Amino acid sequence: MQRILSPLPLPGIVSRRLDQRFVELATPQGMNFDFASPAMEEALVPASSISWQVFKNPVTVFVGGITAVVLELAEPQVRDGVWQHSSFRTAALPRTQRTGLAAMVTVYGARSKAEAMISAVNRRHQTVTGTTREGQAYRADDPVLLDWVQATASFGFLQAYHRYARPLSDNARNRFLAEGKNAAALYGAHNAPASLEEMDRLFETMRPRLRRSDVVFEFLDMIADVPILSPTLRPFQKLLTRAATSLLPQWVHTHLGLDDNHQLSRAQFAIVQSLAFAAERILLPSSPPVQACRRLSLPDDYLYRNAPAL
Template identity: 60%
Template structure:
């Protein structure tokens, strides 16, 4: 279990807190986009509980960025997933918009009311029904193939939990097992009926899948986009690139070797302490419009519930 060592929320001057709150809200739900009210309907539970490991992990923006990039690297290593994502996604044309949509979908899956999450996931499944084709090697694929869905769900579980473990707080094996198990209801709604439910099952999936994973220029194109897209304000672009390097280093060493991601793509000397400090500070940054805080409000919990108790 996560130890009960959670510090209180990071105190910020009122003006700065409002500016950060506005910036975070615009990043996730920009004006004119699809708006999700995580504070309603009152009392309705999410797919996972408020005292879950998932609710702690997903409230941390540093872990989400690093873990999300690591997860996509793992996804793109699978040739059928890679082809489907790259051929059908708008990521190359509109990377920031696509990242916002993906981030919002993750927040809905974890924090939104169950009915909201179920409706969103059903829509994703319907859209994926139209995604099918062949890889450059001639292998047929379907986006809603349960085997591929299992891999996508597994890579997300690995990426987010590993990033939190490395750069925020260490997670015990029990915590990691809980994290995987908590994702099962959502995974089944997506159609990933046999996605890993524990670290042991994740390790077994890596062992079965590693022979099928392969390098591609698309992986380097993805990293270039993540390094250069205007995701962060210009003064923070060096930190953005640092986060991308941390994501590369978060993937298993055998995978980096297989994909041709040498030491130059990974984290540099002296960067780990900086990222850990950023991750730990982010874990105390309570923004009142964040999905995590709104979800606590929906359930009648204190706004700082996730910032004052461990699990």
């Protein structure tokens, strides 16, 4: 284990307001989840994992989640499965909140609760079928599509943390991908990449299947404008959306028709890094990682003072 930067000492009123705002933004209405119980029950991955470090940063989780969805929507069967059977277009904020909560439960939730949630997701996927606008039949439980969705999520979260918060070695990134293997299998993604090499191979395999679509641009416009942050902070939301598309490989930009408006300038990159660095040091007592630490009788600042070699 190595020591890393300790949490920023914040005035009590500032800490409480940030914590309250986090709960409001991260919790879908009527879907409170208790990460602090059952006492001493382990998660799908241990507290000492790379995953617990990566997912504790709310800025890079937000950015990486957008990156993942863009890659998902680039695949026509996933695109229309999401767009035809979800509430993204009519209720973007609650849909975004539910997706974020699912990621947190998968990483920090007690194993029994995470497995129950994943089983519920799988049951919903079994009912999702249809035909793409190009006339291709799809099923949400198609193993190939499940592998792609898991890969895009891993790519997005990992790259966002690596690029904007803290650089990770190849070994650390390989460990992160390997740590997600068990959860991916529970979702039915038995061949999701467990290493950088496997990730590269899957991207090359999927490359011919990706297509430009107006849906991608509709999603990006929607996520930049959905009322996640207050109106005065909305420019930062747009900036983080651009940070997400900047993570995509250049060939994906070309495939999807993304232009310079979907890349960060040097000054914008520095701002995003500063936001991610600050988020890396702000301890939010109500956040899933802190609540999960309490479940395991670990100190609130466990993830901020101790980390595996990165």
